[in-house]
Amino acid sequence: MFGPDGRTFASTGRDGVVRLWDLTRRTHPVRLGPPLTGHTDAVYSLAFSPDGHTLASTSFDNTVRLWDLTDPHRARPHGAPLTGFLNWVNAVAFTPDGATLLLGDGEHTVRTLPLSVKTATAYVCAATGGTLTPALWHTYIPQLPYDPPCPRHD
Known part of the structure; x- marks a missing residue:
């Protein structure tokens, strides 16, 4: 998933870890800071906020996590994990103004989360x-x- 700057890339997988990359030189990706850990199952979806300062991640562990990317070399959790969903959240997106997070879950429901x-x-x-x-x-x-x-x- 590319960030809005077109250089920052977030990757993830079954290990539940999110990694940030600087792709300024596409042939030589550079890892940005340590991996973002905290999910206990595979991460399913990622979304950057429009300003690129926040990353949302969803996981099969039934949580959504927000990550503060103000300094991508020192990314950190932005608050506690979001929980209480009926099913795992399989899609996440920010509204264009970044004020709301949209969550699509396994119950075919879209929820809004004011930020x-x-x-x-x-x-x-x-x-x-x-x-x-x-x-x-x-x-x-x-x-x-x-x-x-x-x-x-x-």
């Missing part, structure tokens, strides 16, 4: 019809004081 606070807030407000009540807030994020994110429509 920014602004996108997540808009998603929650749309899903709740703008009625994120104190009770719902405290059910899902009790550690934070109630602060309604949705615009009021009085």
